[in-house]
Every structure is written in structure tokens, then in C-alpha cells.
Amino acid sequence: MAGVDYLADERNKAEFDVNEMKIVWAGSRHAFELSDRISRLVASDPAFRKDNRPMLSRKELFKNTLRKTAHAWKRINELRLTEEEANKLRFYVDEPAFADLHWGMFVPAIKGQGTDEQHQKWLPLAYKMQIIGCYAQTELGHGSNVQGLETTATFDPQTDEFIIHSPTLTSSKWWPGGLGKVSTHAVVYARLITDGKDHGVHGFIVQLRSLDDHSPLPGIIVGDIGMKFGNGAYNTMDNGVLRFDHVRIPRNQMLMRVSQVTREGKYKQSNVPRQLVYGTMVYVRQVIVSDASYALSRAVCIATRYSCVRRQFGSQNGGAETQVIDYKTQQNRLFPLLASAYAFRFVSEWLKWLYTDVMQRLQANDFSTLPEAHACTAGLKSLTTSATADGIEECRKLCGGHGYLCSSGLPELFAVYVPACTYEGDNTVLLLQVARFLMKTVSQLGSGKKPVGTISYMEQAEHLMKCRCEVQRAEDWLKPSVILEVFEARATRMSVACAQNLSKFANPEEGFSELLADLVEAAIAHCQLIVVSKFIEKLRQDIPGKGVKQVLGMLCNIYALHILHKNLGDFVSTGCITSKQASLANEQLRSLYSQVRPNAVALVDSFNYTDHFLGSVLGRYDGNVYPNLYEEAWKDPLNDSVVPDGYHEYIRPILKQQLRTARL
Ligand SMILES: CCCCCCC/C=C/C(=O)SCCNC(=O)CCNC(=O)[C@H](O)C(C)(C)COP(=O)(O)OP(=O)(O)OC[C@H]1O[C@@H](n2cnc3c(N)ncnc32)[C@H](O)[C@@H]1OP(=O)(O)O
Numbered sequence: 001m002a003g004v005d006y007l008a009d010e011r012n013k014a015e016f017d018v019n020e021m022k023i024v025w026a027g028s029r030h031a032f033e034l035s036d037r038i039s040r041l042v043a044s045d046p047a048f049r050k051d052n053r054p055m056l057s058r059k060e061l062f063k064n065t066l067r068k069t070a071h072a073w074k075r076i077n078e079l080r081l082t083e084e085e086a087n088k089l090r091f092y093v094d095e096p097a098f099a100d101l102h103w104g105m106f107v108p109a110i111k112g113q114g115t116d117e118q119h120q121k122w123l124p125l126a127y128k129m130q131i132i133g134c135y136a137q138t139e140l141g142h143g144s145n146v147q148g149l150e151t152t153a154t155f156d157p158q159t160d161e162f163i164i165h166s167p168t169l170t171s172s173k174w175w176p177g178g179l180g181k182v183s184t185h186a187v188v189y190a191r192l193i194t195d196g197k198d199h200g201v202h203g204f205i206v207q208l209r210s211l212d213d214h215s216p217l218p219g220i221i222v223g224d225i226g227m228k229f230g231n232g233a234y235n236t237m238d239n240g241v242l243r244f245d246h247v248r249i250p251r252n253q254m255l256m257r258v259s260q261v262t263r264e265g266k267y268k269q270s271n272v273p274r275q276l277v278y279g280t281m282v283y284v285r286q287v288i289v290s291d292a293s294y295a296l297s298r299a300v301c302i303a304t305r306y307s308c309v310r311r312q313f314g315s316q317n318g319g320a321e322t323q324v325i326d327y328k329t330q331q332n333r334l335f336p337l338l339a340s341a342y343a344f345r346f347v348s349e350w351l352k353w354l355y356t357d358v359m360q361r362l363q364a365n366d367f368s369t370l371p372e373a374h375a376c377t378a379g380l381k382s383l384t385t386s387a388t389a390d391g392i393e394e395c396r397k398l399c400g401g402h403g404y405l406c407s408s409g410l411p412e413l414f415a416v417y418v419p420a421c422t423y424e425g426d427n428t429v430l431l432l433q434v435a436r437f438l439m440k441t442v443s444q445l446g447s448g449k450k451p452v453g454t455i456s457y458m459e460q461a462e463h464l465m466k467c468r469c470e471v472q473r474a475e476d477w478l479k480p481s482v483i484l485e486v487f488e489a490r491a492t493r494m495s496v497a498c499a500q501n502l503s504k505f506a507n508p509e510e511g512f513s514e515l516l517a518d519l520v521e522a523a524i525a526h527c528q529l530i531v532v533s534k535f536i537e538k539l540r541q542d543i544p545g546k547g548v549k550q551v552l553g554m555l556c557n558i559y560a561l562h563i564l565h566k567n568l569g570d571f572v573s574t575g576c577i578t579s580k581q582a583s584l585a586n587e588q589l590r591s592l593y594s595q596v597r598p599n600a601v602a603l604v605d606s607f608n609y610t611d612h613f614l615g616s617v618l619g620r621y622d623g624n625v626y627p628n629l630y631e632e633a634w635k636d637p638l639n640d641s642v643v644p645d646g647y648h649e650y651i652r653p654i655l656k657q658q659l660r661t662a663r664l
Pocket residue numbers: 100101104105135137138143144145146147177275276278279281282284287370371374422423424425426429433436
């Protein structure tokens with residue numbers, strides 16, 4: 001039955017122009033064309049096959065990743081791909097690898113924290129992959145608490161060198177991706193010590209392995225930290241352990257943009273904030289928000305297509321059973337995730353703009369927007385990765401039993417994705433950074449310092465503290481101004497309540513510690529407001545294509561009203577809405593589900609994912625699930641023989657023994 005489109009009826013129901021939506025999703029026509037071309041290139045290359053991953057042992061898996069990464073690098077050079085194209089190629093190869101850390105953290109760390117001379121020396125080597133680097137910050141004993149790192153970099157004025165040392169077991173670097181088996185170099189974060197004085201954590205470029213035979217350099221112990229969650233999944237990555245025994249590096253390998261050590265051993269700080277040492281994390285958190293929209297959209301694409309194929313109950317007179325997507329429960333679980341994928345896509349676009357803007361300002365020595373950029377990247381990284389990890393698991397359940405098969409693509413997607421809630425900053429720890437920012441903003445209200453950017457709503461704090469929601473009919477919930485006001489009022493009231501409770505403590509740090517759970521909730525309310533407001537802003541733009549804006553409007557409302565429904569406690573207890581208005585919101589949500597339903601498959605087609613990238617029998621573009629699922633089962637190594645290995649040793653003796661017992 002090759003070539004039959006089992007989802008054709010679903011596609012015909014769409015009320016909008018899918019090709020235009022593909023461009024909206026990609027961000028521009030250029031981005032769409034590039035992404036489309038590169039995804040097909042990867043899908044058509046057998047060297048990038050990935051369906052066998054769950055069957056491979058760790059060693060085979062890792063070697064396979066090395067082979068693919070080398071092949072990708074070869075293709076990037078042969079085809080003379082641009083940086084943008086090369087990044088897309090790595091994205092569509094879809095296998096966590098050391099190169100992610102090389103390009104995603106090692107190079108950005110040198111770019112962001114190195115001087116011009118350091119750029120000139122190290123970047124050409126890194127760009128040509130003549131050295132391969134990783135980002136070695138976390139230690140066995142300290143991850144979240146960066147200021148608690150123990151590795152030392154002590155300046156020796158005699159030799160003009162730093163001595164990098166791991167004084168304790170807990171100071172062993174632990175987790176850096178690419179470190180375990182591949183990286184030749186690392187940006188190592190260590191406490192800088194000059195003349196007996198500790199200046200806190202700074203970054204240093206350290207060579208780890210010989211460029212001739214890859215053996216660790218003297219004084220360096222390095223290896224992989226072991227198997228991680230899920231078979232396949234993130235085990236393609238060599239997360240590593242690293243110990244230094246008085247390893248000497250030249251002075252000019254300290255990254256010296258933020259602060260310098262002179263030949264005489266004097267410590268000097270540039271006129272840039274010390275937090276720029278954390279700049280690579282801000283950059284990566286912003287990338288992670290974008291990745292969240294891709295990971296969630298993949299899971300949603302699989303669950304949506306399969307929910308249209310899958311039928312259960314409701315057959316009349318021998319006719320077809322009901323498509324499970326038509327159950328309101330399925331819609332109530334699936335459509336908010338579909339809406340979230342789009343919401344995260346748009347907020348990530350905005351965050352990328354914010355990050356670029358901050359970088360331009362930093363070049364001009366304007367550091368004023370750095371705190372907001374830190375709060376936004378930290379908060380949105382936390383919000384979107386938590387929602388995506390939960391969303392992928394929900395999609396697995398939405399696919400029933402078949403979702404638990406590796407061939408659904410969902411178990412591996414979940415296992416690969418879930419550490420995003422921890423890496424690049426534990427999600428709770430990051431929300432507490434947002435909460436600090438919010439408490440500072442509240443404390444400055446009325447001081448004449450105007451809140452700007454994403455926090456500018458607090459300028460209307462007086463109004464937002466007492467305003468009443470005007471919704472009287474379900475349709476009133478479709479007004480963007482109504483939605484914005486209730487989200488702003490809820491965020492303001494939760495922050496102000498925290499600030500008031502904090503003020504009851506004589507010691508603010510003690511108060512902060514006592515109120516951590518409330519502070520996290522206030523931070524989440526603020527971040528959800530940002531996502532909602534950026535979706536609404538997107539809809540204010542000119543969006544061409546028949547029906548595209550209308551269907552995006554439905555998704556925006558679903559996102560906002562679903563968040564409202566899930567957090568009713570906050571909205572009602574802060575007096576932002578009444579329980580009657582809450583039930584009107586629910587009524588509106590049900591109606592929105594019915595409106596989105598005919599567009600569901602077209603909305604996931606708009607992600608433009610190839611079957612190779614999706615890696616899911618359930619999410620196949622043609623919807624031809626059952627024959628392929630059946631065929632896939634026979635490929636399992638267990639089915640290589642009809643009688644399994646072990647029959648003679650373990651099954652037969654039991655069976656024979658039972659026969660003897662039965663005769664007695
Ligand atoms: C694309 C690549 C592929 C992805 C693969 C990802 C692989 C994973 C890699 C990693 O995980 S790398 C390691 C990542 N580690 C972390 O994220 C650690 C998390 N911890 C921290 O970031 C910090 O320690 C902290 C939690 C922010 C606390 O830092 P510190 O104790 O120094 O700060 P505070 O005293 O709380 O705050 C001081 C002051 O500084 C502000 N601030 C903190 N961080 C930043 C920042 N990044 N940028 C700008 N400003 C920052 C903070 O808000 C405070 O401001 P004030 O309140 O004093 O105004």
C-alpha cells in the first residue's frame with residue numbers, strides 16, 4: 001500500500017494555509033528553506049540512520065556517534081556549509097555528541113570571555129576542529145553553587161603560569177559533556193588565587209590530551225562517568241570526570257575579558273560586571289528554550305497523528321470506531337501541548353532577539369539590561385524545559401501502550417530530553433534567581449526607578465493589585481487585553497505577597513529561605529505571563545496566509561486559558577478572577593478545542609519534520625502505522641531465532657521438571 005496517505009482526510013480538513021504556517025514556524029522563508037533542505041539531506045543519507053540505537057551496547061553506541069560526527073563534519077566541509085547550515089545539520093542528525101559542547105559551549109565561552117588576542121589564537125583552531133573542547137564547570141561536590149567550586153588556579157610569578165589543581169575528591173570535575181573520551185581541551189572553571197588571595201571563580205583554557213596520541217597529559221586523570229538514564233538516549237555523550245594534579249598552564253590561558261592577572265601577579269578587573277563569567281550559561285539557556293519548542297513539537301506531532309489513526313469504542317452498526325483524538329479528554333491533554341509548542345517557539349524567537357540586543361549593548365559598555373536577560377533566560381529555560389519534559393511523557397501516555405515501544409520514538413525522546421531540567425542550571429535554582437529579580441523590582445516600586453522590559457507591568461502595580469476581571473460571558477475570554485490583565489494581576493499579587501511576607505523577617509536571607517516555595521510559584525507566574533504576552537505580541541504582527549493568524553489566535557487562547565485552568569488556585573485566591581469566571585474560561589476552552597480539532601494534523605505538519613527526524617512509527621507522515629509497527633517488531637534481535645538462546649539451559653529444564661512432577 002506504498003504511497004497511500006492515511007491521514008489525507010485529516011489534511012483536507014485544514015482551514016489554513018499549511019505552507020505559510022511552515023514559514024511562521026521556521027521564523028522566515030529563508031529559515032524554512034534552509035531547514036527543509038538540510039533535513040532532507042540528513043534523512044536521505046544512510047550514514048545518519050538512527051533506528052538501531054536502542055539495541056546497541058554503550059561502546060557500540062558511542063563509537064557509532066563518533067562515526068556519525070566525523071561523517072557530519074566531512075559533509076559540512078565537502079558541501080562548504082555555512083555556520084547556520086552546519087548547526088541545522090547537527091540538529092537534524094539528532095544524536096547528542098561531544099560536538100554539541102564544542103560548538104555550543106567551548107567556542108562561546110572563548111568568544112564571550114576571551115580577549116581579542118585569545119580569540120585570534122584559539123578560535124581558528126576550534127573552528128577547524130584542530131582542537132576539540134568542552135565546558136568543565138560542575139564538580140562532584142558542587143554544581144548549582146558555582147561560587148562553591150573547589151578547583152584552584154594558583155598563579156606562580158616565578159614561571160608566569162597557573163597551577164591547576166583538584167585539592168579534594170569533591171573538586172573532581174564531574175558531568176562535562178565531551179570530556180570523558182574526546183575533548184583535547186576544556187574551559188575549566190577554577191578559583192583564581194594570586195599571592196594567597198582567592199578572587200573567586202574564573203575560566204581557564206586547559207589542554208587535557210595529547211594532540212598526537214590522545215593520551216591524557218601529565219597530571220591529568222580523565223574518564224567517563226558511566227551509564228545514564230535510558231538505553232541509547234544521552235549515552236551517546238561521554239560525560240566525564242577530570243582531576244588535576246598541579247597541572248601548569250601559561251598565564252595567557254586565563255580567559256581575561258572580565259579580569260586579568262598581570263605578569264607581576266596583580267589581579268585587575270575590567271569595567272564589566274563579574275557576572276559575565278557566567279555569560280556562556282546565559283547564551284546556552286536561551287538556546288535551550290528554542291530546543292524545548294522543537295522537542296515538544298516532535299512529541300506532539302507523533303501523538304497528534306497517532307491519535308487520528310487510533311480508533312477505540314463507539315462503532316455503530318459495524319462501522320469504524322471513534323478516532324481517539326475526538327475524545328474531549330484526549331483534546332484536553334493534547335491541544336494545550338500543541339499550543340505550548342507554538343508558544344515556546346515564539347517566546348524563544350523573542351528571547352533570541354533579547355539576547356542579541358544585550359550582547360550589542362555589552363559591546364557598548366551598557367550593562368543595564370543584563371539582570372533582565374539573566375532573569376528571562378533562567379526563568380524561561382526552567383518553565384519551558386519542565387513543561388516539555390512533562391509534555392513528552394504525556395504524549396507517550398496519549399499513545400497508549402504503543403507509546404511505550406521504542407519504535408514510537410517517545411521513550412528515547414523523553415530520556416534524552418529530561419536532563420534539560422537539570423543541566424545548565426537546576427530548574428528550581430533558576431526560578432529562585434527570577435524570584436530574586438522580582439523581589440528587587442518590588443522593593444524599588446515607588447523609588448522612582450521605572451521597571452522596564454518584561455517587568456514593566458509592575459509599573460501599574462497599584463492598579464493590578466485591585467483590578468477586577470470584566471469577563472461576563474465565555475467569549476470575553478478571547479480578548480487579549482482581558483487575558484493580559486489577569487495574568488499581570490496574578491503575577492503582581494503573588495510577587496507583592498512574597499515581598500510583604502519577606503518584610504516580616506528581620507533577616508532578609510532567612511526570610512527568603514523560609515519562603516522559597518512561594519517565591520518559586522511567583523517566579524513561575526511571572527514566566528507564564530512572559531510566554532502569554534509574547535504570543536499575543538506575535539499575533540499583533542502582520543502574518544500572511546489564509547487562516548494562519550486565526551488558527552494561531554486559537555492556540556494562543558488555548559495556551560493562556562489552559563494555564564489559567566491549571567493554576568486556578570492562584571488566580572482565584574489572589575482575587576484576580578471569580579469561580580464563575582473560571583468556569584466560563586473552561587467553557588471557552590472546550591469550544592476552542594472543537595475549533596482546533598480539524599486543523600490538528602495540519603498544525604503538526606507545519607513543523608515540517610521528516611520521518612527520519614521524528615523517528616517514530618506512530619508519527620509517520622502517511623499514518624500507515626499498523627503494518628509498520630508489525631514489521632518493526634520482527635526486526636528485534638530477540639526474533640532472530642524462533643527458539644531463544646537460553647532455551648536449553650533455562651526453559652527446557654523447568655518444563656521437564658514440571659512434567660515429572662505432574663506424573664507423580
Ligand atoms: C547548546 C549546547 C548543548 C546543550 C548541552 C548542555 C550541557 C550542559 C551544560 C551545563 O550544565 S554547564 C554547567 C551549568 N551550571 C549551571 O547552570 C550552574 C547554575 N548556577 C548558577 O548559575 C549560579 O551559581 C547561580 C545559581 C546563578 C548563583 O550564582 P551566585 O551565587 O554567583 O549568584 P548570586 O549570589 O545568587 O547572585 C549574584 C548576582 O549575580 C546575578 N547573576 C547570577 N547569575 C547571573 C548570570 N548568569 N548573568 C547575569 N547575572 C547573574 C544574580 O542575579 C545576582 O544579582 P543581584 O541580585 O546581586 O543583582
